[in-house]
Structures are given as structure tokens and as C-alpha cells.
Amino acid sequence: MKRTLDTGNAAITEGAIIAGCRLFAGYPITPATEIAENMSRRLPQVGGYYLQAEDELAALHICVGASLGGLKAMTATSGPGYILYADPYGWAIGSEIPVVIVNAQRVGPVSGITGAPGQGEFYLSRYPTQGGNFETIVLAPNSVQEAFTLTVEAFYLAERFRTPVTLLADQLVTDGWETLIIPETEEEIQAMGLKVIPRRINEGPEFYPATDEIDIPPVVLGHNTGAACSDWTPTAEGYDTEEVEWQHKHAYRLIYKIRNHKDLITRYESYFLEDDPEVILVSYGSPSRVVKSAVKAAREKGLKVGGLRLISLWPFPDEIFTKTAKYLSVELNYDGQLVREVQRAMPKGSEVHFMGKCGELPTVAELMELIEALIKGQPLKAKPWEMEAW
Amino acid sequence: MDYLATKYLRPRKIPSTACSGCGLGQIHKKVVKAIDELGLDVGDVVWGTGIGCAGRQTFATWKGDNFAGTHGRVYALATGLRIALPPNKKIILTVGDGDAFGIGFNHLLNCARRNVDLTVIVCDNLGYMSTGGQYGWTTPEGYRTDSSPYGMWEPNWMQGGRDVLNILREAGATFLARHTSIEGQEAVESIKKAILNKGFSLVHMPYPCVTNFAERALGSRRPAVMYKWFKERTVKLNERVDEKALGDIYFRTGIYYDASNSRPEFAEALRNRVAEIQRRFR
């Protein structure tokens, strides 16, 4: 094992390389530029290709094209670039091409504040393209080390489900410096619980079978398999069709290959839930670090408080919301995105409250104030980041 | 089915779903003929398309491997694919004028700049035809379409001293030709050269759209009317023409620019560079 002090950007780079990524195409944007820079240095050393694209539409298209030719590929961006991915993202979902997409979330909308953390793309990562009729896979690290392991995981899931996977990070995770442990041998990779699978090739003639099964190799061009892949609704062989029956089969596959194997995707962390706490804080990404400290501090004061940290965001892990409690969703946005899903997933008799910040983390003191108020049943004081009665 | 179709195309997609009288089939056939005359096999070519009539009518007609990109983006997709594929595989794209010279122009120019080994056949029906017939960036000045009911007034890429092929040449393309679909073997020869160039090649091929363009612009869907219009406007590069007498758009055909294999191909240069850096780090 190699133990270093490094950034989330470096962790993502090394994770991708261990996962077998051999092409990166990107476009400069704070705070994801460093991933591109790291890739431009590291990829050639391992026989991989770095490209700077003319825009993000091209960046993801180049990645998808490379994947279509059999190379594992990744791109990285932030909000303004992530929105431009919409077109190739949809192509890769529909044609079922594995690719990994990193979004180092910053403050929005549009350019917003460039070098500060935000969490505004929770829903966009669920619906990163138009048309509906699909599910997406989204993972969210909260540390440098987890940025590494989840990048490896993202490639693994992308191959098995043959679909794009978004690593939804934030500026504090990607720019932050922490200890990073990198495995150096096959044994060490396995010992860390990391899984890597090589690209397989679909030999046809059924490239788009109407099934929810996973582990079907994707289309890889250049092997004269007679593959056909496009943006149109495909028949099993990949011919473009306007038959509604095929559209139904295709949509079924895109939705249920993911929904019916959700157990392979869902990851979360829970703490202090055993004694049915009155208040449960829900978070993901960098705010979850403060949330954990606040929950511990509350416990030390004898308050019955627990925490749920989402590691996989989509498909949303409804099933982990088993406790009837007052939920407090802590997010890096003021509009409340996660809070809506919590409201939908929580058991009857629960409440959901929201604490939003953006560009900076909440403090333990701010969270403690809210926890105490919720436990006492007091209304939350009106602050800019508060929205009561969801 | 004729010899070419039997050898290279899928029975399922023949006959084509294009309108009867459409010139697209003439282009399609010329590309397949060029492939055949070069002695290439089904497995030697990966065929890509864009959106629109040009895209949809040629997609998955090839017996080998096929792909179709979203509108205007197939050039970027093909750039990634070019890097991943062995250098001896040919990538041929049949795309529309709106796809290449409109929505996808930025990507197209960047492919030319990089000199990515692609053969792009722009099937130009003088506008956006699969959407019903709106003007595009090669629609001749003054001609009527559904979205230029008073005549095309915007400057296009073809007239007023502009030629889209000049822009592509400046951008770095290494083979450029123009032929109308009604031309014969000379067009096939140009396509062959385009395929043989290890670099970015583009053949601009204006063709008659009888259903939408001709109907609005010439007031007739009769193929004879549209073919006559094309015939009068197909002028060899070195042929003298009285431009004033014609007073209208005309298509100068032939090889515009042949710098085949004169500068490094992008994917190959990238591979070489990576190999060199890798050697240093071993």
C-alpha cells in the first residue's frame, strides 16, 4: 500500500487508473480542472490517452466513443459542464455504454461561485438528460479516500450495468487534502474490497435484449459483430424502430436493470439508530462530515440523535428510512433537494426539516441548535437557510 | 439486389426507406462502390451516421458495425472511437448538411484541426429536410423553404465569396472534394481517395431532395425537375462557366484539396506520444 497526503482530485485520478480507465477527455473548469491535469500526467505513463475537448459536449462524446471502441473512459467537470453533458449522457444511457462522469459540485446556478462547495445537482444527476424512461446510478464520496474507492466502484458498476455512472462529489472533497491509501498489487486491491472487471465484448446478434439482467457485455465496435447502436429506440439487434412495443421493452430494460439490482448499488452509513432516536440527520458528501460530529456531540449531551449518510444517491435508497423520527436534511443548497426524497421515503408519522447552506459548511454549533430545538419540539428559528414545514 | 448490396448491405434495410426519387441512394451507392473498388471487406469499415434523412436512411444498412450519433455530435463520438479502434479500421460517416455545417460545425472543425482519420460524406439536401424542409446553411440565396417563405435571406456557407470547403481547409482537413450525387465515377474516385487518406477527409455531396426542397423551392416534386436543376448547376472545378448568366448557386465539383497523408494523423500521433512517454517512465 502507498500512503500519501493528497487531494480528492488525485484520489479520483488514481482510482480511475486502477479501475482500468485508459482515456480521459475533459474541459477546464474549477474545481475539477485538477483531475484533468492529473490525468494528463498520469494516463500516458500507463499507456492511456488524455484529450482536451472543444467543449463538454465533445468531452463526454469522446469518452463514450472511446468506450464504444473498448476503452474504459472518464470525464470530470462541475455544474456548468455537467449540464452540457446532457446530450452524450443520454446517448450513453440509451445505447448502454459504460462511462464514468465526475461532477465536483460548486455553487450555482450557472457559474455561481467557482471555488466553493455546493450540492445543486442532486436532481440533475437523477435526470441528467431528456426523455425519461431510465434510471441512473450516482455515488457520492465524503472524503479523499472514499473518492478513490468510489471511483473504482463507479467503473465496476458502469461495466456491470453498462451505463454511465456519476460520481457526485463537491469542491471540498475534490480540493481537500487528506490521507490517501492506494493499493499497489492485485492482492492489495482485493484486500481493500475493490473490484475491477475488464471490458467484455457483446458478440451479438442480440445487443439490446429485452431483459432486466445485468452483466450483459456492451456493444464494442470494430470486431465485426454486426453491432448497431444509435440514439433511436433499438430492436434487440440494434435497428432503429418506431414500434411502441420495442420502446416499451427498451424502457423496461433501462429502468429495471437498475431497479431490480438496487442491492448491488445501495451504500450508506448509519450511526446511533439502534435506540430509535427522536432526530435523524440525513446528509451526503462533505456536509456529512460536520453532521457526524454534531450527532456525536449531541449524543455526548445525552440527546437521542442519529445519522444517515447516503453514499449512493440514485437509485434513491428508500428502504433505509425505516425509523419514524424527525428527519433533518442537511444540504449545500438553499432550495432543499434531498429533503423531498426523504419526505417521500420516510415512514408515516415522521417529520422532515431542512437545513441549507451553500458555499460553506454548516457548523456543529448551528446543527446543535437545530437538534435541540427539534427535540424540544420548538419551531426552528427563522434563518436564511431555514425552511420549515416541508 | 445488385452485387454491391448483396456483398455489403443488410437485406433488412433494402430497399431504402427514403422517398422515391430521392438522391440519397445515389450517394449511398457511390460510397459502397468506392469501398468495393478499394477491395475493403465488411469488417474493414465501421459506419457511422448522424440524424436526419442522411443519418436515418443509411444507419445500420452496413453489414458490419454501425453507429449513429445525436444531431451534430457524431464527429466527437467518432474521435473517441478512432483512438480506441485499430488504425486499419476505416470509419466512414454519412451525415446531413445541417448536422455537419450547422449544429456540429464546431466538432467538425476540431476534427479537421486534429486531422482525425475519418471519412465524412456530407449528404447535402440544401437544408433541414427530414424536419419538413427548413432552410439550412447551404440553402441557396433567395430560395423558398418552409422557414424562408419569402426566400432564403441569411448568408449561407456557399455563396457571397464563402465556401465551406475553404473553411475546412484552413482548419486543417487533408482531403476535400465536392460532387453532386448525379455525377458518376469521378465522384467514386474522390471518395476512394478520401478513404485512403489517413487523416480527416470530407466529401461534400449536394443531392436532390424531391419531397421537401424541390417541392417548395422549385414548385414541383417531379424528380425530372430537380435533377435538371442539379444538372445545370453541377460544374467541374476547371470548367469555364458564365457565372453572370447563371446568376444563381452552382456546385464546383472535383477534388478541392488533396494533402493526403501529409501531416500526422491525430490518433496515431497520440499513440506514438503515449508510447514514448511510457518508455521514459518504465
Ligand SMILES: Cc1ncc(C[n+]2csc(CCOP(=O)(O)OP(=O)(O)O)c2C)c(N)n1
Ligand atoms: C439536438 C437536436 N435538435 C434538433 C433535432 C431535430 N432534427 C432531426 S433531423 C433534423 C434535420 C437535420 O438536418 P440535416 O442534418 O441537414 O439532415 P437531413 O434531414 O436534411 O438529411 C433535425 C433538425 C434533433 N434530432 N436533435
Ligand code: SF4
Ligand atoms: S425528405 Fe428529401 S432528402 Fe429526405 S428522404 Fe425524402 S426526398 Fe430524400
Ligand SMILES: [Mg+2]
Ligand atoms: Mg439536410
